[in-house]
Amino acid sequence: MRPNLYEFAGGEPAFRRLAVAHHARCLADPELNHPFSHADANPEHLEHLAAYWAEVLGGPPVYSQRYGTESALLVMHSGNGDLTDLGRRFVDCFVAAADDAGLPGDLEFRRALRDYMVWAVDEFLSYPEPGDVPGGKSIPRWSWDGLVR
Numbered sequence: 790m791r792p793n794l795y796e797f798a799g800g801e802p803a804f805r806r807l808a809v810a811h812h813a814r815c816l817a818d819p820e821l822n823h824p825f826s827h828a829d830a831n832p833e834h835l836e837h838l839a840a841y842w843a844e845v846l847g848g849p850p851v852y853s854q855r856y857g858t859e860s861a862l863l864v865m866h867s868g869n870g871d872l873t874d875l876g877r878r879f880v881d882c883f884v885a886a887a888d889d890a891g892l893p894g895d896l897e898f899r900r901a902l903r904d905y906m907v908w909a910v911d912e913f914l915s916y917p918e919p920g921d922v923p924g925g926k927s928i929p930r931w932s933w934d935g936l937v938r
């Protein structure tokens with residue numbers, strides 16, 4: 790049987806590298822660096838990000854067990870006005886970070902990663918106000934075939 794996307798990527802170390810590379814790309818982006826440069830930035834951000842993406846893509850449920858819920862994450866990202874341009878840049882950073890982090894170049898794998906992030910950005914930016922986020926949403930799972938429903 791084919792390994793899931795988490796395993797195919799290279800497991801936990803690969804997601805750590807991906808989170809580090811993605812964050813570096815965001816900081817280097819002239820627009821995206823603003824939201825990530827505030828003084829009270831969470832020092833555990835990269836750990837949380839790596840755990841979240843790992844869980845979505847088929848890894849262990851570390852994010853949901855230790856760090857938070859999908860609804861809380863969506864609330865955290867809501868109420869910031871129209872972030873369409875930032876969202877596009879976020880996807881570009883993610884795609885570039887997969888290279889920076891040395892993830893497998895397999896085209897189907899890369900397409901699955903990109904498709905996930907296009908979907909995720911759309912989802913994250915679709916709640917204008919915190920009160921619009923439904924409670925009790927579980928962390929999505931994304932497979933080679935897209936969103937697991």
Ligand code: HEM
Binds near residue numbers: 824841872876910
């Ligand atoms: C326009 C796009 C986005 C912007 C500007 C943005 C910005 C941010 C900021 C400023 C933080 C807080 C960092 C800190 O605490 O220091 C954060 C946290 C986070 N973001 Fe985003 N984000 C975006 C999209 C996304 C997407 C699409 C995902 C997932 C696919 C995501 C996943 C996370 C996670 C997992 C955290 C950490 C939450 C925690 O501390 O548990 N973000 N984001």
